[in-house]
Structures are given as C-alpha cells and as structure tokens.
Amino acid sequence: MSLAIKVENLSKAYQLGQIGTGTISRDLERWYARIRKKEDPFLRIGEDNNQNAKSTSDVVWSLRDINFKIEQGDAVGIIGRNGAGKSTLLKILSKITSPTTGKITGHGRIASLLEVGTGFHPELSGRENIFLNGAILGMRKKEIARKLDEIVDFAGIQRYLDTPVKRYSSGMYVRLAFAVAAHLESEILIVDEVLAVGDAEFQKKCLGKMSEVSKGEGRTVLFVSHNMDAVMNLCKSGIVLNSGKSDFVGNVHDCIDYYQNSGLNSIDNWVAKKDLHHPHFSNIKYEISGEQPNLILTIHFKTNSASNSPGAFVVFGIKSSLGGTIMEAVPSLNPFVKFNGEETSYSCEVELTGFIPGTYFIYAWLGASEAESYDWQDNILSFEITQAPMAERTFPYSARTGFLVAQSKLI
Amino acid sequence: MNKQQDIWEIAPSTHLLDLKLKEVWAYRDLLGLLVRRDFVSFYKQTILGPLWFFIQPLFTTIIFTFIFGNLAGISTDGLPKPLFYMAGITAWNYFADCLTKTSTVFKDNAAIFGKVYFPRLIMPLSIVVSNLVRFGVQMVLFLFFIAYYYFYKGADFQPSWAILLFPLVVMLMALLGLGAGMIISAMTTKYRDLSFLVGFGVQLLMYATAVIYPLSTAVEKYPKYSWLIKYNPMTTLIEIFRYGFLGKGAFSWSYLSYTSIITLIILLVGVIVFNKVEKNFVDTV
Numbered sequence: 001m002s003l004a005i006k007v008e009n010l011s012k013a014y015q016l017g018q019i020g021t022g023t024i025s026r027d028l029e030r031w032y033a034r035i036r037k038k039e040d041p042f043l044r045i046g047e048d049n050n051q052n053a054k055s056t057s058d059v060v061w062s063l064r065d066i067n068f069k070i071e072q073g074d075a076v077g078i079i080g081r082n083g084a085g086k087s088t089l090l091k092i093l094s095k096i097t098s099p100t101t102g103k104i105t106g107h108g109r110i111a112s113l114l115e116v117g118t119g120f121h122p123e124l125s126g127r128e129n130i131f132l133n134g135a136i137l138g139m140r141k142k143e144i145a146r147k148l149d150e151i152v153d154f155a156g157i158q159r160y161l162d163t164p165v166k167r168y169s170s171g172m173y174v175r176l177a178f179a180v181a182a183h184l185e186s187e188i189l190i191v192d193e194v195l196a197v198g199d200a201e202f203q204k205k206c207l208g209k210m211s212e213v214s215k216g217e218g219r220t221v222l223f224v225s226h227n228m229d230a231v232m233n234l235c236k237s238g239i240v241l242n243s244g245k246s247d248f249v250g251n252v253h254d255c256i257d258y259y260q261n262s263g264l265n266s267i268d269n270w271v272a273k274k275d276l277h278h279p280h281f282s283n284i285k286y287e288i289s290g291e292q293p294n295l296i297l298t299i300h301f302k303t304n305s306a307s308n309s310p311g312a313f314v315v316f317g318i319k320s321s322l323g324g325t326i327m328e329a330v331p332s333l334n335p336f337v338k339f340n341g342e343e344t345s346y347s348c349e350v351e352l353t354g355f356i357p358g359t360y361f362i363y364a365w366l367g368a369s370e371a372e373s374y375d376w377q378d379n380i381l382s383f384e385i386t387q388a389p390m391a392e393r394t395f396p397y398s399a400r401t402g403f404l405v406a407q408s409k410l411i
Numbered sequence: 412m413n414k415q416q417d418i419w420e421i422a423p424s425t426h427l428l429d430l431k432l433k434e435v436w437a438y439r440d441l442l443g444l445l446v447r448r449d450f451v452s453f454y455k456q457t458i459l460g461p462l463w464f465f466i467q468p469l470f471t472t473i474i475f476t477f478i479f480g481n482l483a484g485i486s487t488d489g490l491p492k493p494l495f496y497m498a499g500i501t502a503w504n505y506f507a508d509c510l511t512k513t514s515t516v517f518k519d520n521a522a523i524f525g526k527v528y529f530p531r532l533i534m535p536l537s538i539v540v541s542n543l544v545r546f547g548v549q550m551v552l553f554l555f556f557i558a559y560y561y562f563y564k565g566a567d568f569q570p571s572w573a574i575l576l577f578p579l580v581v582m583l584m585a586l587l588g589l590g591a592g593m594i595i596s597a598m599t600t601k602y603r604d605l606s607f608l609v610g611f612g613v614q615l616l617m618y619a620t621a622v623i624y625p626l627s628t629a630v631e632k633y634p635k636y637s638w639l640i641k642y643n644p645m646t647t648l649i650e651i652f653r654y655g656f657l658g659k660g661a662f663s664w665s666y667l668s669y670t671s672i673i674t675l676i677i678l679l680v681g682v683i684v685f686n687k688v689e690k691n692f693v694d695t696v
Contacts, residue, residue, distance in 0.1 A: 014694060015694075091693070092421065093421070094527070094528050095421060095528040096524070096525060096526070096527070096528050096693055097690065097691055097693045097694055098421065098422075098423055098424075098690040098691055099421065099422070099423050100423060101423055102422075102423075103420060103421060103422040103423075104420065104421040104422075105418070105419070105420045105421075106418070106419060106420075107418040107419065110419075112527065112528070114526045114527065115526040115527075118522075118523055118526040118527045119523050119527065121448050121452055123451070123452045123455045123456070124448060124451060124452065128447075128448070128451070131444055132441075132444045132445070132448055135438070135440050135441035135444045136441060136523070136527055136529055137527065137529075138437075138438065138529060139440075140440050141440040141443075141444075164455075
C-alpha cells in the first residue's frame with residue numbers, strides 16, 4: 001500500500017489575546033528580525049497549549065512537532081480533548097490555514113467537511129445549492145450533474161428540489177449538505193464532528209456512507225469525533241492528540257484505551273476566556289473528597305454579568321470518556337443565581353457513587369429556564385478516578401459493563 | 412490514482428510569485444456559479460427585480476445634471492449634460508463597485524473561508540464578473556440615452572473610432588479595481604481602519620477623476636495641479652470611454668500605455684499580497 005498523507009514535524013503557533021492594537025510596530029519588529037536573519041521574536045517564546053496554565057507569553061503552540069503517516073484506504077480517527085489541536089490539524093490538512101513549520105505531503109484529491117452546508121445560500125433552491133456547494137468543494141459541473149440523482153436520493157429531498165433551502169427543515173438541510181460532500185470523488189475525505197447534527201437515523205446513514213467510502217471504495221478517511229463508538233466502528237487506526245502533541249499513534253482500540261486510561265491532565269480549574277457581558281460562568285473549579293464508593297465532588301463556581309438579568313439555576317453534567325453523559329446534577333430548581341453586576345461565588349456538592357476508574361468530564365449549564373439558556377460550557381473540567389469502587393474486586397472494570405457499579409447487597 | 416499531478420504539499424510558505432492560476436482555472440465552474448448566485452439572490456423577492464440596476468445611475472445622473480450641470484455650471488465639453496454625466500457614472504460605478512466589494516472580500520467571506528478551501532482568488536474574480544453583468548445592464552440604459560439624444564433630440568455628437576477600445580477600457584477598469592481592492596482587502600484583515608477609509612476614499616477619488624468634469628476644463632482652470640488628475644489612471648479610462656461613445660474627450664496612446672502599465676503593476680501586487688494573506692488570514696480575522 002502506498003502513502004496517502006505524510007505529516008512531518010508539523011507545528012502551528014497562535015497568538016493569544018488581542019490582535020490588532022500595536023500590530024504595526026510588532027510587524028516592523030518581526031520584519032526587522034527577518035532581514036537580520038534572526039528568529040521571529042514572537043515565536044521563540046512559545047509554549048505548549050495547556051489552556052489552564054497561566055501563560056508567560058502570548059504565543060501558544062496549538063500543534064507541536066506532529067508526525068504521522070496515513071496509508072491509502074485507511075480510516076483514521078483523531079481523538080483528543082477539546083483544545084488538543086484536532087481542529088487545527090484538520091484546518092491545516094484542508095488548506096484553510098497554513099502551518100507555522102513542518103510540512104505535509106500526500107496525493108489524491110482532498111475533500112474536507114469541517115462544517116455542513118458551507119456556502120449554502122438560503123435564497124437558492126436545493127438544486128442550485130447542490131451545484132454551488134459541490135463547486136465550492138471542488139467538483140466540476142459535469143461531475144455534479146452526473147451525481148445529482150444519487151445526491152438527491154441520499155438526502156431524500158426529491159419533492160423540495162426546486163424550493164429555496166430557507167424553507168427546508170434543519171434536518172433536510174443537513175442531509176442535503178452531507179449528501180453533496182459524501183458524493184465527492186476524492187481520494188481523501190476529512191470529516192469533523194458534523195455528525196453531531198441530524199437525527200440518529202441520519203447519523204447512522206452518514207456513518208454507513210463513510211464506512212462504504214473507506215472500506216468499499218478504498219478511499220482514505222480522517223475522522224474527528226467525541227463519539228468513541230463512532231470512531232471505533234469506522235476507524236482502523238487512530239491518533240491521540242494532547243495539548244498539541246501526538247501522544248499515541250496506532251490501532252484504534254489501543255488508541256481509545258490509551259485515551260481513556262491516560263487520565264492525562266485532570267483539569268480542576270476553568271476560567272472564562274474574556275470579558276463577557278451576558279450572564280455567564282466566570283470560573284469553575286472542583287475538589288474530590290471522601291472514600292470509594294462514596295466520593296464527594298464539590299464544585300465551586302462563580303458567575304457574573306454586565307447587566308441585571310433574571311435569576312438563574314445551574315446544571316452540572318458528568319460525561320464518560322466515550323462522550324456520553326452519565327448523569328446530571330441539578331442542585332436547586334430555584335433561580336438562586338443572582339446577577340447584579342458583580343461576580344458571585346457559589347458551591348455545591350455532588351455525590352459520586354460507585355464510579356469505576358477512568359477519566360470523566362464535566363459540563364456546566366447556566367440558565368433561567370429550560371428554554372432560556374445563558375451559558376453552556378462543555379468538557380471544561382475533567383477528573384480521574386483511580387481507586388476502584390470495590391476494593392476487594394479482582395476482575396477488571398470495563399466501560400462495557402457500565403461506568404457505575406450499582407450499590408447492592410444481599411438481604 | 413498514482414498520477415504525478417495528484418501529489419500535493421502543504422508547507423509554511425510558498426514562492427511569492429506562485430500565483431496559483433492553474434488552480435483557479437480548475438475551479439472555473441465555481442466562478443460561474445458564484446456569479447449566478449449573486450445575480451439570482453439580488454432580485455429574488457423584489458418586485459422590480461433587475462430594474463433596480465437602472466435606478467441608481469438614473470437618479471445620480473438627474474442629480475448631477477441639476478447640481479453640477481445647472482447649479483454649478485461646470486462645462487460638459489458641449490455634450491448634452493445627462494449624457495455626459497451618465498457616461499462618467501456608468502464607467503466610474505463599475506470601477507468603484509469592483510474596488511469596494513473586493514476590498515471587503517475577506518471580511519464578508521470569513522465564515523466560508525474558515526471552513527472550506529478553494530482558491531481564494533475565485534471570490535474577487537466572481538465579484539468583478541458579477542459587477543460586469545450589472546455594468547452590462549447599465550450600458551444598455553446608457554446606449555438607450557445615446558439613441559434618444561442622437562435620433563430624437565438631434566444632439567450634436569459623433570461616436571469616434573475609439574469605441575473599438577471599449578472592451579480594453581472595461582477590462583482595465585476591472586483589473587484596476589480588482590488589484591487595488593485586493594491590496595486593501597489583504598491589509599484590512601489586520602488593520603480594520605482601512606475599511607472605513609475605503610467608503611469615503613472612493614468618493615474623494617471620484618472628484619480627483621474626470622467624472623463630473625472634462626479633463627480639458629481641469630487643465631484650463633488649474634494648470635498647476637491638473638497633473639494629479641491627468642496621472643490618475645481612471646481619468647484616462649473615463650476620457651477614452653467618453654471619447655469613444657460621445658466623440659468628446661482626451662485621448663492619447665501614451666496615456667493609455669501608462670494606464671495599462673500601472674494597472675498591471677497594481678494587479679500583480681494585488682494578487683501577490685492577496686495570495687500571501689490568504690494563507691493565514693483565518694487566524695487573524
């Protein structure tokens with residue numbers, strides 16, 4: 001088998017904070033450094049992309065020295081926490097942004113689907129949008145015309161083909177958009193988490209189409225998802241990214257095991273990125289106390305808002321490393337969070353009963369009612385359980401038998 | 412599958428003069444579809460539809476005739492006033508539209524540029540072609556005016572041989588607008604201030620171009636400063652445009668060559684700067 005993609009020493013640096021003020025002087029400084037053949041003064045001080053650490057410079061490496069090879073016809077899952085560099089990697093592979101150093105070589109046409117329906121125009125009909133979107137993705141007109149029936153069939157929108165897409169239901173819209181991209185004649189298909197949209201049946205159809213693409217047609221697929229089941233079903237091999245570095249490359253099962261057990265970085269403190277005006281969480285941190293099987297997760301959170309807003313309540317959810325929610329904690333249904341223009345602190349306790357060893361993620365929601373959501377932060381914190389809930393148990397714990405061991409006894 | 416041309420490479424910097432024109436050619440269908448999209452979405456859900464293309468030049472002509480022609484009494488080289496102004500406005504609008512629309516191309520398309528790759532040059536090119544369609548429609552109005560004044564009113568003017576240069580003039584206007592617009596667009600991704608400048612800058616530039624007055628009047632009244640207007644490449648183009656259709660205006664081969672060279676330089680710089688910024692603008696916009 002020949003290589004489809006070869007990535008060598010790939011790095012990408014981003015500048016943190018405000019870009020815009022004083023950039024002319026910085027640009028001049030950079031330019032001056034370049035003509036003296038010196039290193040770029042603003043890149044030298046870069047550091048890893050650990051989002052929690054207080055940074056000493058305002059340049060971070062979103063990707064650092066990534067190396068891997070992908071063979072033709074392989075389906076590769078890219079796994080990693082939020083901010084691990086997955087999206088950056090895909091953006092570079094799809095030529096949306098260019099790397100800071102390193103290079104990628106490969107062959108075969110690349111079709112990337114980072115978002116469903118890019119370039120759809122609401123006023124144009126389904127048919128016109130198929131052509132427009134197909135052309136944006138790099139298809140020729142004849143090619144699209146040849147595949148039109150197949151695309152329409154896959155999306156199931158025959159009746160609406162000549163209706164403007166602004167009248168489509170969101171499901172139809174997504175189906176049509178995916179159908180166009182999936183029928184591209186490319187040798188390499190890059191798919192970001194687009195499957196998060198659409199209903200379960202459609203997700204299944206998409207996954208089916210993608211495995212048909214990789215297994216049946218021998219095309220190379222790169223797939224990013226937080227849904228480990230989907231990754232496991234679709235991919236043969238995997239790459240685990242962590243803080244911009246490729247931590248592990250190998251067989252997909254080993255990758256997922258590695259990812260779940262690495263427990264790399266329990267993140268116990270999260271700070272909102274910038275000054276926000278609407279009601280929001282400004283800081284969330286936790287500590288774990290107690291003994292297995294009854295651990296206590298104490299969450300300390302701060303909220304803030306620039307203006308007075310109706311009171312709100314909070315929900316904290318705990319997700320497994322596979323991406324599914326295990327449980328949600330709603331400490332109070334009363335709108336106890338008040339916004340009066342100042343940062344306010346609260347704490348709550350969540351009982352963790354019978355959690356098996358592994359890494360878990362926390363999301364936080366803030367809102368006035370089910371329908372009025374102020375802030376939603378997914379996967380912002382993570383914690384690791386190392387101790388087993390039943391000390392004397394010798395057979396292993398596995399996600400397959402559930403993340404929680406039920407508290408049971410003989411009576 | 413193992414064809415040589417399928418091999419690609421992604422690296423931090425490519426050669427400055429690599430204009431990626433081959434890639435643009437491969438995406439030519441997209442260009443056509445984008446033009447179609449602009450045109451169709453422009454008049455969907457409007458009553459007058461493409462008639463809107465006429466309204467702007469028509470009203471501007473009327474207002475210019477009153478203010479500059481009658482009130483200020485600026486010479487129109489002996490041509491009927493509405494005809495003189497409409498010639499200037501039609502040609503100027505094409506250039507100005509190409510320039511202003513191209514100058515915001517990164518900002519306007521940030522969402523799509525951030526999600527999918529295609530040769531970015533396609534976008535400004537589609538703007539120029541879309542505006543060409545619009546310009547074509549406005550030319551019909553202008554020709555209608557010419558016919559009205561020539562046959563019905565019996566006005567005294569004769570189109571000249573320079574009308575044959577019309578395609579070249581249009582092309583030069585398009586390329587000049589495209590080149591200047593691309594330079595500005597590349598700079599606005601970092602320095603937003605420029606986008607404020609473009610709006611009124613174009614307006615000021617119109618007064619430094621022979622749109623509402625003939626070049627001859629400017630030379631006569633301000634012999635010292637008229638070089639500013641003379642060396643403005645757009646002046647040459649508008650004068651040729653008027654000379655071709657209405658038979659009055661300044662024409663010289665040397666100014667035409669000068670304008671062509673300036674246009675090509677601006678275009679080349681524009682494409683180079685645009686291609687350079689295109690690679691990383693997603694990170695700064």
